[in-house]
Amino acid sequence: MRHNDKLEQWDRENFFHPSTHLAEFARGNVPQRVITGGSGCHIEDRDGNRMLDAFAGLYCVNVGYGRSEIADAIAEQARTIAYYHSYVGHGTEASITLAKMVLDRAPDHMSKVYFGLTGSDANETNIKLVWYYNNILGRPKKKKIISRWRGYHGSGLMTGSLTGLELFHKKFDLPLEQVMHTEAPDYFRRADLGQSEAEFVAHCVSALEAMIHREGADTITAFIGEPMLGTGGLVPPPEGYWPAIQAVLDRHDILLIADEVVTGFGRLGSMFGSDHYGMRPDLITIAKGLTSAYAPLSGSIVSEKMWAVLEQGTDENGPIGHGWTYSAHPIGAAAGVANLELIDKLGLVDNARTVGAYLRAEMNAALGDHPHVGDIRGEGMTCAVEFVADKDSRTFYDVADKIGPQVAAKLLAQSSVIARAMPQGDILGFAPPFCLTRDEVDQIVTATTQAVTSVLG
Numbered sequence: 001m002r003h004n005d006k007l008e009q010w011d012r013e014n015f016f017h018p019s020t021h022l023a024e025f026a027r028g029n030v031p032q033r034v035i036t037g038g039s040g041c042h043i044e045d046r047d048g049n050r051m052l053d054a055f056a057g058l059y060c061v062n063v064g065y066g067r068s069e070i071a072d073a074i075a076e077q078a079r080t081i082a083y084y085h086s087y088v089g090h091g092t093e094a095s096i097t098l099a100k101m102v103l104d105r106a107p108d109h110m111s112k113v114y115f116g117l118t119g120s121d122a123n124e125t126n127i128k129l130v131w132y133y134n135n136i137l138g139r140p141k142k143k144k145i146i147s148r149w150r151g152y153h154g155s156g157l158m159t160g161s162l163t164g165l166e167l168f169h170k171k172f173d174l175p176l177e178q179v180m181h182t183e184a185p186d187y188f189r190r191a192d193l194g195q196s197e198a199e200f201v202a203h204c205v206s207a208l209e210a211m212i213h214r215e216g217a218d219t220i221t222a223f224i225g226e227p228m229l230g231t232g233g234l235v236p237p238p239e240g241y242w243p244a245i246q247a248v249l250d251r252h253d254i255l256l257i258a259d260e261v262v263t264g265f266g267r268l269g270s271m272f273g274s275d276h277y278g279m280r281p282d283l284i285t286i287a288k289g290l291t292s293a294y295a296p297l298s299g300s301i302v303s304e305k306m307w308a309v310l311e312q313g314t315d316e317n318g319p320i321g322h323g324w325t326y327s328a329h330p331i332g333a334a335a336g337v338a339n340l341e342l343i344d345k346l347g348l349v350d351n352a353r354t355v356g357a358y359l360r361a362e363m364n365a366a367l368g369d370h371p372h373v374g375d376i377r378g379e380g381m382t383c384a385v386e387f388v389a390d391k392d393s394r395t396f397y398d399v400a401d402k403i404g405p406q407v408a409a410k411l412l413a414q415s416s417v418i419a420r421a422m423p424q425g426d427i428l429g430f431a432p433p434f435c436l437t438r439d440e441v442d443q444i445v446t447a448t449t450q451a452v453t454s455v456l457g
Contacts, residue, residue, distance in 0.1 A: 356436075
């Protein structure tokens with residue numbers, strides 16, 4: 001296909017791309033790709049290349065590409081009223097309806113939903129709410145937040161601090177002092193290979209208890225965690241982890257924020273990860289799956305317990321001083337309503353569970369015995385393949401070898417299949433749209449096997 005060469009020039013001269021080697025891209029040494037369309041699990045670029053997107057954008061295009069039902073809902077909303085704010089009791093039919101739909105699907109102890117734009121701003125909202133909550137209760141010292149290494153909670157100042165990945169801290173003067181990190185529930189990467197899964201859970205609990213004792217429970221407001229680690233490596237928690245952590249938090253009166261940006265609305269084969277793992281959060285962060293990324297929208301779901309205190313706060317102090325210009329944006333809300341209706345209509349949560357299980361089973365059958373594949377894991381419509389230099393000793397590759405990126409690049413070049421080289425480890429991640437078929441699974445597994453063989457033998 002003939003290129004508009006000006007487009008590439010404008011891109012490299014004007015566009016600041018996130019998570020990109022800025023200098024190399026500007027110099028023209030990093031490939032550029034202009035996406036022009038998509039359908040189901042596939043996208044196309046301006047060269048006419050058709051690729052199977054086995055990562056659903058950034059694990060967000062859950063219903064798949066090209067859904068006219070959502071596009072039509074967005075267009076109709078734009079024609080009716082494209083924007084009005086949600087301050088001081090204002091709303092639209094779309095935003096009110098979506099709030100009801102979210103609460104109908106959320107754990108039964110949740111009360112209200114506040115809408116933002118992206119997961120990062122939703123977690124910023126959550127931080128403000130837990131601080132407000134403790135101020136209203138007369139506990140001004142209770143402000144520290146415990147996160148986990150390998151967790152991902154955003155790229156802002158506080159949310160980037162909550163994130164437990166080096167890339168998001170390095171040279172940004174993060175994390176900020178009000179944030180602490182405890183053990184990641186990553187059983188494969190445990191320091192003591194002799195630990196059973198139950199012993200490792202006990203170790204995580206002990207580390208958390210020690211941190212709370214050291215800092216003082218009266219200084220800690222909340223613990224934030226993804227039900228299943230996402231960007232940190234697509235790591236399901238070990239058996240019994242969340243009930244054990246919940247018990248510690250309850251004992252010390254520490255709030256639980258469940259970051260469900262990735263897991264919410266079906267990614268794990270159930271509507272919410274909190275219900276999936278028996279969590280009882282005080283706040284739930286939602287974003288990606290709320291609209292399947294057809295329009296920006298996020299949310300903070302507030303529990304009944306917290307809502308009562310927020311009401312008390314406004315009775316005592318007047319209207320709450322928090323909001324974004326685009327909170328509950330009507331176009332995003334309309335996309336959310338259509339998206340959730342589509343998820344139900346097409347039975348996509350069930351498909352995520354069954355076809356996702358088939359993906360992991362087939363990947364394990366194909367690569368489980370490979371000498372440089374240390375772990376194959378996942379839950380619902382996720383799968384991760386973690387590479388090691390030596391399987392028996394669980395020796396990891398040197399980061400400079402970039403094994404994960406090499407395999408991901410080979411997968412795309414050889415077979416036009418998109419997977420993600422996860423940060424901080426040689427991990428190849430898959431999180432396809434929920435409409436993935438078994439035939440497409442077979443294509444992904446065959447292509448991945450070929451790519452691994454090409455890079456690692």
